[in-house]
Amino acid sequence: MQQHVSKSAREWQETTYRKAREKVEERKVQFTTSSDIPVQPLYTQEDLAQFQPQEQLGYPGEFPFTRGVQPSMYRSRFWTMRQYAGFGTAEESNKRYHYLLSQGTTGLSVAFDLPTQIGYDADHPLAAGEVGKVGVSISSLEDMETLLHGLPLERISTSMTINATASILLALYIAVAKKQGADVRKLSGTIQNDILKEYVARGTYIYPPEHSMRLITDIFKYCAEHVPRWNTISISGYHIREAGATAAQEIAFTLSNAIAYVQAAIDAGLNVDRFAGQLSFFFNCHNNFFEEICKFRAARRMWAHIMRERFHAQEKRSMMLRFHTQTAGSTLTAQQPDNNIIRTAYQAMAAVLGGTQSLHTNSKDEALSLPTEESARIALRTQQILAYETGVADTVDPLAGSYFIETLTNQLEEAAWQYIHKIDELGGSVRAIEKGYLQSEIEQAAYDYQLSLERGTATVVGVNRFTIENEVQPEIQRVDPEVGKRQAAKLAALRQRRDNEQVQNRLQALQDAARGSKNLMPFIIEAVEAYATLGEISDALRHVFGEQREFAAEL
Template identity: 80%
Template sequence: MDIHVSKSASEWRNTTARKVGEKSTTRKEKFVTSSDIEIPDLPNEEDLTNWDAQTQLGYPGEFPFTRGVRPGMYRSRLWTMRQYAGFASAEESNQRYHYLLSQGTTGLSVAFDLPTQMGYDADHPFSEGEVGKVGVSISSLEDMETLLHGLPLERISTSMTINATASILLALYIAVAKKQGADPRKLSGTIQNDLLKEYTARGTYIYPPRHSMRIITDIFSYCAEELPQWNTISISGYHMREAGSTAAQEIAFTLSNAIAYVQAALDAGLNVDTFAGQLSFFFNSHNNLFEEVAKFRAARRMWAHIMRERFHAQDPRSMMLRFHTQTAGSTLTAQQPDNNIVRTAYQALAAVLGGTQSLHTNSKDEALSLPTEETARLALRTQQVLGYETGVADVVDPLAGSYYVEALTNELEQRAWAYIQQIDDLGGSVRAIENGYMQSQIEEAAYEYQLSLEKEQTVVVGVNRFKQAEPAHTSSHKVDPQIGARQAEKLAALRQRRDNELVSQKLQALQRAATGSDNLMPAIIAAVEAYATLGEISDTMRQIFGEQHEFRSLAE
């Protein structure tokens, strides 16, 4: 009896696969990724037409950085293991940071409450009921001193998820470091500072885009001179993915926003190689493992070409897309929360296989409450097992050359370039946001996903399939409802103790800088060092810049 061996994929489909297909059916009518990319039954060399390993892959640490931004990647150093944390008061959050560091985190990641994000002090009427709820409450240098007490700022990397008030929180961080005797030039960390995605998908903006861009470029300029190791922005696709975008949209909208930031800095007179090496990115790691790996690789390659060919960067560091990853909060379920441990582990695996520089793993209870110490530790242990036990960190870009991964990387790149071209045709990211283009694209993708859930074309274990009766979840972390009152009392005492005449002088100096063209950062730092509050500084800039209200599509 002759043994049949196919000489091509088409022959295999018409012989061996067809024989099996005649006796069985597939699990789905259509196999596609989140970006509606059709998944082949058997990826092979035919799926890699016009693919050239030398130009599209290259080598780690070299243009186009598809395989990673460092030659050794995790063989030389594991990714920074962060756990996003912050709640209630500065005292309580400081305790959590010390606990996480004792458990092996290698970098801090600070969550701020909504009043802090929106530029309101804890005693403002708009802050009522929100103080300390989704992050730590920070209204003054006194709060920041407490938050960072006992933390060696010269030796640890700190990421702060803050946008509209990023300049103020960075100023507070610098002021505390100086009080510790630290050299600001040795400080390392990141501020998110990405306002364009706030207008698109999240909503914690204060000022109109033009003024927000001015603040951002002032930060670029200041840090290039004074904080050379600080990442001045974390250009975020994460929140757009949480709002419902596809993987291709996440790449495209993130890079389009990055293009806008680089152009704004160039328009302000900065040299691209002066600030571009301090740009960083923030991506989501979602459920489709291979698509996520391909997404990270495509984004790196695209950014390298954008910086070299569009902005004529000369320094290779300017072309490196360095990014932090967070596992997908929107995939966490209140039903059967233990399943979230498994989801997070696979999402973390995708981030590491995709070459992330920094990673936060969500806790299993985040669909229900803030994480407890126990669940935060388990999420950290997930990263540690991945880094030290699985072997995936022992080789650079282990999926390179996979027919499927390379074809998927190419397809995602092609779709992302098409979106970027549309945004360019609209006049760039700011204009595309103003006319609602990005928002409408994300809304449409979110709607299609919801339909697929309802039709069970997409399965979420424990939600639309494999359901079970469950007891009420009782071990959730709760924030003391009196935290707002206590924070207001602390602010009142601070305003009595401080030199209010000095505060007034510093706020007037900030107002003059905002009215003119001086860099805002020195004036903001001087104000926080005089113990002006976050709300007072924000209000000073509100008086000059005004406030942005929700965008409406020009078609409405």
């Protein structure tokens, strides 16, 4: 008997698929992505009827870079394997960095404590109880020298997750490199330096937007001339996603912030092709496997068009969206923490299939504390197994041409463009932030997700399903509660032996420059080289710039 063969997807749904559903019902869930894009039971060439492979897909290393920014991708070199680390004192963190390098990590990623992030020294009253807790405490060049002791700065790439005080930490890094005798022009790495997402999603800002943007463009100018291999900003969707945004919002809000930075640099007199090649991005990799892969592909394509058509960039590198990825901290659970190894592995694979240039894999115990040495090693081994054992790095963009992947990439791009057009209508990213638009959109997405958990329409294994009673928690990393006192004592001794007259002269020179229009980076470098502290430099700028308070929503 001749078997029925469907002529179209619609016919298949109305015959073969319908009969199957009559026998076995589908799961009672909403088949959608995090961005509320419906997921169909099947994708065919009919879903790509308007698809133009030459223009929308292209080839790796060629515009619009949908398939990757490098022609050979991981066939030539694996992504940089970073492990975000830093806690307690500079001495403790330095030991962890040497350990990670000995275990095969190929780049450093420095976590700073909250006082360092918001411009307070370890002995400031507001730093009490927070010194060394969520990262390493850095108050002076002396701390930075200890942190980087024995690390070959010319040969390793260092990422520093720092924003409001990014100019100071970069100055400290440059000063240590000079003392080591390194060629500053050979330094490579990244400072996050993305203050707009701090106003939106994270909160570690100090100064009002106008002055923060000046510091950022001063860094662009300084590094273009003096530290050409340094990525001067890592425009971050990561924290936007951690705050509750969807994948489409992560793309849109990140690229809108990037547009604001590029425009600010152009307004400050920089040629777009002079600095655009030093821009990098930082994305989250969440749980929805295919959506995350498509998110990276869509973001690359969108950025290429933005740089070519909005900013008229001419250089190929200016149009490349190069990015670091971190697996999603917000998906980690305190319950059954071993499950986090599995979550992280899938997220890491999605990042690699999406074409990341650099990757951090979260440790299993990060919902409970800073990672132990053992859990950090497992997280690194996750990347190494992915690189050396799975074969996913053997060909470029292996999922290209999939009906589902290409359709979802297009749908995410369309959804992200709708947000960007809305932000443009509001006057750009800075104005949209001041109006509270980005914040309110993220808050609504986070609220909707929390409701889905409470109603049971979304599942988190070990939290609202498949739970264990009387679970025993593992040993966790603990920071010495006396670290703050030790750091304060070190600062007191430093202030006794440094040339305090020279420190005051350089802080005054920085204040005078801040009142004018000179590039502030040389003045900050001179201040840190005199052993002015991070808090003193921040206060000098506070005196001129003032402090930003939280925005009140206008919408």
